[in-house]
Amino acid sequence: MVEKVYVTYNDVHKLCQEAAPQMLSTLQPQLMIAIGGGGYVPARILRSFLKQPGTPNIPIQAIGLSLYEQLPVSDADSGVVEEIGTRVTRTQWLDFTSLGGMENLVGKRILIVDEVDDTRTTLEYAVKELQKDVEEVSKKLGRESEKTEFSIFVLHNKDKQKKGILPADAIDDSRYIAARTVGDVWICYPWEATDIDEHDKLAAEQKNKTATA
């Protein structure tokens, strides 16, 4: 049986708070891209902690990505080989018409935010597609010399065999921040809880157990 790990809202809040100083000192993001729905909550919280006095909020662009849901359940057993990337569907992509056009991606320090790095498939898709967009726009504008920097923040990285691979030229270790690295567990995020009081109780019991173990 897969172990369940219960994460409370306040845990999520504190994970963002804890990670923010490092981001501000090293990555200095100018734009966040939240992968929805899981990235919405951490991105909104992060925005508070990345806010610098006297400067406006860092803008958030949301994109919607989901792993294709209609796969046969037995797919790991059936020996079906899938190409990485083909399972990701877009439900929303960037809109830069509102921010003066896609050229606003070029030369920026962009932080991609999601809740969990599980198989890495979604993150690989996001980084590669964003790179393509930037490259295309840079060429069109003759601004290839400007470096656009991507970085990633997730609440949890699962320490497991990954299906997706992040492009090494874009995301080295210093550009990848996971607030926590966990085993291949089932992470129960609070926004999925049908009984949030029970959820918090289970989370507290887990913390007590770990503390006394």
Added chain:
Amino acid sequence: MVEKVYVTYNDVHKLCQEAAPQMLSTLQPQLMIAIGGGGYVPARILRSFLKQPGTPNIPIQAIGLSLYEQLPVSDADSGVVEEIGTRVTRTQWLDFTSLGGMENLVGKRILIVDEVDDTRTTLEYAVKELQKDVEEVSKKLGRESEKTEFSIFVLHNKDKQKKGILPADAIDDSRYIAARTVGDVWICYPWEATDIDEHDKLAAEQKNKTATA
């Protein structure tokens, strides 16, 4: 001094949970539009409670709207008259290229989600601009006969003089859900808290006071 009201994450979670059954029975939304940043958290939580067994998640499109931040602080006193709508700036708008094009707005039941209805300026802007988009696309496609229905969900509506007016043909009372109606107070949402434990303590003290008053 303006009264501060402290709202915890679990309060937000329960407000969404409480409102969901009514939405499912009357509004039956097929698409959510989250107004960011404040709408991100309630929209993500709502998605869990609007999920019906055996059907996919309701897609969320995020839009970014913010009231123009550089206004003179004393603007109410200085007698400067502002036109409604001019203060709202878009940081992100819909992207329907990913969902097969803007025609997917037409004929849908669309729930607009934000955290608070304060002056109503942002909500007026959102509804009117979305109506315009739908009208334009419907005409182009010859699908004017299909009715697109908008509705609104906010966590809190402030009972005060509103600057924005919701188009009566689109949003009647049955299409406007506020989980709570409050006075013209300062609502402290948890995602803005720098000390979430202190925030929760203050929220608990307020609840005790109300209970014993």
